Amino acid sequence: MTAELDAENPFAAPSTLPYGLPDFARIGEEHYRPAILAGMAEHRAEVEAIATDPEPPTVENTLVALERAGRLLHRALTAFFNQSSADSTPGLDEIEAEIAPLLAAHTDAIRLDRRLFARIDALHTAGLELEPDTAWLLHRTHTAFVRAGVRLGDDAQDRLRELNAEITSLETTFGRDLLAAQNAAAVLVTDEAELVGLPDDARSAAARAAAERGHAGAWLLELELPTQQGVLAMAASRALRERVFRASVVRGAGDDHDTRPTLLALARLRAERAQLLGFPHHAAFVASDATAGSAEAVAEMLDRLAPAAVANARTEAEELAAALERDEPGAQLAPWDWSYYAQRVRAERRSLDDAALRPYLELDRVLTEGVFRAAHELYGLTFTERHDLVGYHPDVRVFEVFDEDGAGLGLFLGDFWTRDSKRGGAWMNNLVEQSSLLDEKPVVVNNLNITKPAAGEPTLLAWDQVITLFHEFGHALHGLFSAVRYPSQSGTEVPRDFVEYPSQVNEMWAWHPRIVAAFAVHHVTGEPMPAQWVTTLLDARQDGEGFATTEYLSAALLDQAWYRLSPHEVPTDPAQVDDFEAAALERAGVAFALVPPRYRSTYFNHAFGGGYSAGYYSYIWSEVLDADTVEWFEENGGLSRANGDRFRASLLSRGGSMDPMEAFRDLRGRAPQIGPLLARRGLAAVAA
Template structure:
């Protein structure tokens, strides 16, 4: 049987041939991919000719194609449609992939060739993108330890393989415990406050688990749960919150506490080996922030105002219930909606009937992109994705020229990890002639057959956000694979996605998609205005829960190799208290044992990226407003000068090229009510 990973896919846009891929194809493809890639690297490193851009950088960028194909498809599958097979293989492959990466970045001859080009780059007559390619390779190889001696390199390899295994185990534990802790409800009356669609989704989730006649509330990745805003039964709310916060810390085989301690210790030891005081210093050295002190300065600047606002909001909630009970974390969302109703005469749950998922996608998300960028979308039912629920759309420019494929996977399932994300399946670059295919994954509960999928306000916002990442991946037009799509600094990558959120409530866009799923009536204008008027309402809570997680991530990664942490809960509580954000009613968005972003998701010492990028985002939204809003000229400028460059130039330089200056923080402070 021919292995489909051994050759490029013949399908449109290089879409992987999912219909032909079987479990037995993955390991042989990984093995051949490793072998072929190392042979290609050896040919570059051992070339007796002096290093040139053509005999070093070009073949380096072309290398590893089989490995790229199989790894991209496998890790998409392991995150969105996992199985016992993928879980087992991922644990086997994680240290092997780490060792393989080290075999390349720690190759002394290869590093010497890259260094020679770096030192003479101004004399090579290269275009700016090629110069930047040399600079990025040199910076990344140096940071990864290419300049260490042989003994230090061996220790580094051990660290990297151990960390790959530990972070993979953390993710698997979290998925398993999240599934195990789903809350079973026996009586539908306990779900009072949920609408028909939500109750239908809970019944369907229970049925899929063999719990006929019951209702199952599956957990989401953050501490809070969307249903907490609606459920009137306080005991059920408490059960959901308790289950959410106990993930990874209950003892047994899925406990993540020791993994947290081991991961942070190893990261600190590796950072010292690489010449950095802490892991946070190592990570930020090659981001736009540059130092953990710069991150700390910004986050701590925001924390006091956020905490004050949260306490004021809490006082309003307590006044609502009087002496009946003290407001707890599981009460906040429910009572917030009541206060919002009293103060602004608005309840975001009233918007849900106007957010039917298919209309939101086509007449909201897609339509906005058509207006701003001129692109169009056609569903390709002839193309098979990796799961029956994943749908494929062809994207074309206004002149009919192809842009790429967009894969949309909306619903939650036990085999899908929590949260929402975008990842590429094929990344555009002209060197190899690759087109582009990107995926958006969300985790919306699926209602029973025949019932409409109605999205919450937050779910609509998440869809616009993730589609912003997809646009970044679709629009980037670069020469080299290294710069494809969203391959930018971690603390810049959230910027384009956050910008795309602005279209959710933009008047023309909202009028086009927000219609009642039964009557077709548009969302009442007064409801929209009330929501906008309350835009800074509850921002104390929202900012506090985010900042607590961002600062907790920094705290874990600012420990040194000499520090010895032995108790996860104690460290977390102490760190949160030191930020002035230790309010029991405002829990951190992610506690350590289920903080997937930082312990398995690539955001280690980088969760600050969201608000760091939001400074750029808020300033960009102001630019759009100042320049006429939803105009093709504005979209074309943003596409060409920022989205379109991918990672092929310094991101802050790209921002200045678009904006005409550096970003200012005031629009962010205004947006979040932190003046």
């Protein structure tokens, strides 16, 4: 590694673009590797100066100095990892594989530096009178070093370094193989008769995808990350539904993109690392630093919810089976039938289905008249598209965000369409993190995976995609509203089982009648969605909650099962993955074949490729806070500036500058209660 970096490299100096937006017009693949290597070298030199400072440790020369260090590396990595997840190339994959173990070693070199920790520990034990955010920074920094293993002996630290390097490399391998497996599993259709039920825009997108892969005259159904695929709710052909479903559930289980050896190695290595750090298993290690506090608390919640969820799903299955029987006497309901007949039953009961809704849910209008309008009514925000600023891909749109007083708040980048180079799912990234210490304002990105229509055609959404758009923008607001001093406390830098809370709260505005009336407009006629349909949507919110809760809990419990193992308990043969998964679901009481987990192990990117290992429970843990907060909004008049300003001031603006549960109590006036979640999920039996 060298600290020398060509001055012409776009990362050599902070970007001069508005808000420090990376200069993607200048950035090429060739710039990332030298910038990252130089950034690591520069950061190590800065940390060495802090660790060897002859002056006694102070907040300024130790804590604040650490917050200021590593800016070149940070600039390069935020841009690199954003691009490698949203628009990967073979070249970027090579760089990621090379730097992953180097970054792990770099982090270890800092977090395992006993000289540096001695300075932090001296501050921690000195009983200093500090500002609340600085006191919390000191607490969290000290905790991070201890959890990283700084107090271990030399031999244990050496093994820890080896483990961290291997784990980081395997995470990269899992993500790369999963993306390849997902692309390879796309279902090719050569007979248009099989596409009955699919709307014209979906067929057009499938035809374009097929042509792009050399199958002109055919249709290619590309897979989404979860088990359930959107096409399963629309395709009338039972044979096609089965083909798509089976393609979905076998991803990563064999062939050229087998993820099983990687996931087993990850489970084993994480288990060994947890024991080296003094924990019985990886799940305990993760939960101990989250708001849950312990793996036992996580298990108690999941185990409490599972029986009632499965019971609700079985009741739903009976109704769907009866609908299938009317179509095909003697046919047995299968998992690939669920979404299709759930739509049929809802259409019969509610006189409404996704096919009827989609023409009223055009992406641009949902974004501007839905997501942005809600943010304006709640917080006074306005948005201006900046066509003069470019993103990392031609599909990326850049918006400048203004506060009510006209002051620029930051930039919001929207990258909504799917492509072969983008990993599945939806997520938020930071390109620049707000910090008054560094005088930086936020630049945030939302990524979705909506099928791109043919040129000139509208992007029409399913209702679930509308909810996802609002959800991810909730993360964006958490980043945009950050008003903290230290960069490590900015925006979404909060515990994993708290980070989903603000985004889940933001989903509520997708259902608000005034917001729905603004965005739900027919993309051709301009007619508003019929008022009775809006009422029906609201009435139908609990439809299918048995299925939704069971498939989610199955995945969360599967994640916990893998990470409650000791190293010697992890299977050694990839062929054992299916058996382990089946046994884990059976023990947890969620083994219901008609409702498979939202993610099976071989394509469970949250657990093996992303940052949610032993943390997938976070969504429903956060939903306790979310449902309680939705109740608070409703008790106080709902969609209003007063409520928005209170939520922003009490919670969104504080980022990770304080104990997150204290921030919640400041808002709610008490600790969270589970009752609102049980009511929302139709789990009243749990409370009985």
